Amino acid sequence: MFDALAESLESAWKKLRGQDKIRESNIQDALQEVRRALLAADVNLQVVKDFVTEVEKQALGADVIAGVKPDQQFIKIVYDELVKVMGDTNVPLAQAETSPTVILMAGLQGTGKTTATAKLALHLAKENRKTLLVATDVYRPAAVDQLVTLGQQIKIPVFEMGTDANPVEIARQGLAKAKEMGVDTVIIDTAGRLQIDGNMMAELAQIKETVQPHETLLVVDAMTGQEAANLTRTFHEQIGITGAILTKLDGDTRGGAALSVRQISGQPIKFVGVGEKVEALQPFYPERMAQRILGMGDVLTLVEKAQEEIDIADAAKMQEKILKAQFDFSDFLKQMRLMKNMGSLGGLLKMIPGMGKLSGEQLQKGESELKKAEAIISSMTKEERQNPDLLTGSPSRRRRIAKGSGHSDSQVTELVGKFMQMRSMMQKMGQGEMPEMFGGMGGMNRPAQPGWRGYTGAPGKTKKKKDKKKKGFGTL
CATH class of the missing domain: 1.20.120.140 (SRP54, nucleotide-binding domain)
Structure with a gap:
């Protein structure tokens, strides 16, 4: 990005x-x-x-x-x-004084509108808001089924009346159902088209008139560049929108959409989609985006991701184990999998100041090293993971692990040696800063030029890959 x-x-x-x-x-x-x-x-x-x-x-x-x-x-x-x-600052979603808050989702086909609807519902669920999704796209094949499936995945109910009902009537009854259920928010997924046309706009205007939304959000594809801004302006002039959601910011976008939407349309970007997974939606903060563009990183977003995934009590126990040199391979594997829940390796590293220049090749090598480490650790017995000292003086154990993981004896020996070095270094750090525990392999991931050193100690190796955690929700 x-x-x-x-x-x-x-x-x-x-x-x-x-x-x-x-x-x-x-x-x-x-x-x-x-x-x-x-x-x-x-x-x-x-x-x-x-x-x-x-x-x-x-x-x-x-x-x-x-x-x-x-x-x-x-x-x-x-x-x-x-x-x-x-836009100077983040513009939060409106919240009605009397529930439910109604959010109307609009956009063209292919922008990821239905997925963005589910992403927004999950984002609100993390804020303890109860949501109902309403499927009014009766035209695109399987659009209703897609929203129902996404709703089941994130455990959020979906109101639908099939594909034969009138979209305006579905929206009206969906809103009534939301009031009956006592939910905080209802999100209405409307039909998209391959291009703007009169019928689509007329139907959208009718739905809007019927449900009187507090927010009308236009979902636009960031990869369309400045055309995304022009589309936002057109929808605002004809329908009246309150903001935009930019999708596919994790792709090969050149940035024109993020820098043009507010100025051209006059409407704020409220959220950005940064991946295909349902968890990959972030509130849009202009100052954080500017920092990323200028290679300054985005530490605040990184911290927020960490807060979602890390249990404070568990982290305190982990710190105590580190200080006493009791950190073992089970702990390390747990940290790796925890970090995977936070997102992709490239996405996370670019939030760290100075790491934005890491190349795709460097990130790929780093991911490869982490997958290798995970495979090796997974081939250890429970006793070996909890007591790494067993491996330092036992070539036969290392050979068995190498065979089970599909790697060489030397690779297993190297990983064990570096882990022991890292554990020793962490103990010496005492109560001080421990940036490398978060990254995985301690001193092996020190910043270097042009990249970071990874498990093998070669320039450019980086930290580990992370895949975002799925939380899930149901249908009516």
């Missing part, structure tokens, strides 16, 4: 390195690089023009700050403008 944009913007900072201060004479090349980067990211042309003009104005009018280099000052100005363009 935004890799190409971040790379292009970095060349802009380089234009100002070695300068003593920002001047009109030396800023033009940097501004030209910013302009090129935004256009290449498929940001709307008018947004680009306004953005560059404002950056230039702020840069030339900025006071010289002692100890801050011109390129650093310029980065801060670009960061502030990125945040401003994307």
Whole structure:
């Protein structure tokens, strides 16, 4: 996500390195690089023009700050403008004074609208809000079945009347059912089309008039670039929307949608989809997105992910074991699987400041190393996992584990050796900071240039892959 944009913007900072201060004479090349980067990211042309003009104005009018280099000052100005363009701050969902809150989902086919509906329901469930999903898309084959299946997966009820009923009537009865059930929120999944047409808009307007939603969210595909912003504006002009959900931000998106939607449509981005899994929906924070674009990471989102998955009491016990050098392979395997629940390796590492430049090849090597480690540990007996010392002096045990895991004796020996080193290092850290426990293999994952060292100690090896946890919900 935004890799190409971040790379292009970095060349802009380089234009100002070695300068003593920002001047009109030396800023033009940097501004030209910013302009090129935004256009290449498929940001709307008018947004680009306004953005560059404002950056230039702020840069030339900025006071010289002692100890801050011109390129650093310029980065801060670009960061502030990125945040401003994307909306300054997160805009939360509206919540009705009298339940239920009604959310109407709209969008074209192929944007992931039905999946986004289920993702939003799961997000609200994590906030202890009870939700009912309503399936009104009677046109797309299996659309109703898809929502019912997703509802069962996340254990959230779905109201549907089949494919022969009128969508407006389904929406009306679905809302009545929600009131009868006493749920907090009802989310109505409407029909999409391959393109905007009069019939679709008329039906959507009729449903909106019938249910009087508190939120009308347009689901748009981030990979369509600035066209996503134009689509948002069209829907807002014809139907009236309160915000957008950008999907597929984990794909090969160039960033134009995120940087154009608010400015062109006037409506905020409220959520972003960052994966195919039902858990892969995040509230949109302009400042966090700007940090990712500029390679600063996104520590707050990373912490929030961790808080969802990590039990505080369990973490305290783990810390005590580490400090006493009692951390074993069972604990390590548990940490690996816990981190998998938080998301993909690439997605998590790019939230860590300085890790955004890791290449796909480096991430792939890191994932491979972690899969190898998991296979080896899984081939150990319970006794061996709990007492790693048994493996240090027993070649026969290591040979058996190697055979069972499909790896070589030397790979097993290497993993055991590095684990023992890590455990010793963690004990020495005492009550201090322990960043590597979170990452897996302790000292073996120290930052290096250009990447991190992984299990083999070779440049570029990284930490482990994580797959998000599924929580699930049912149907009526």
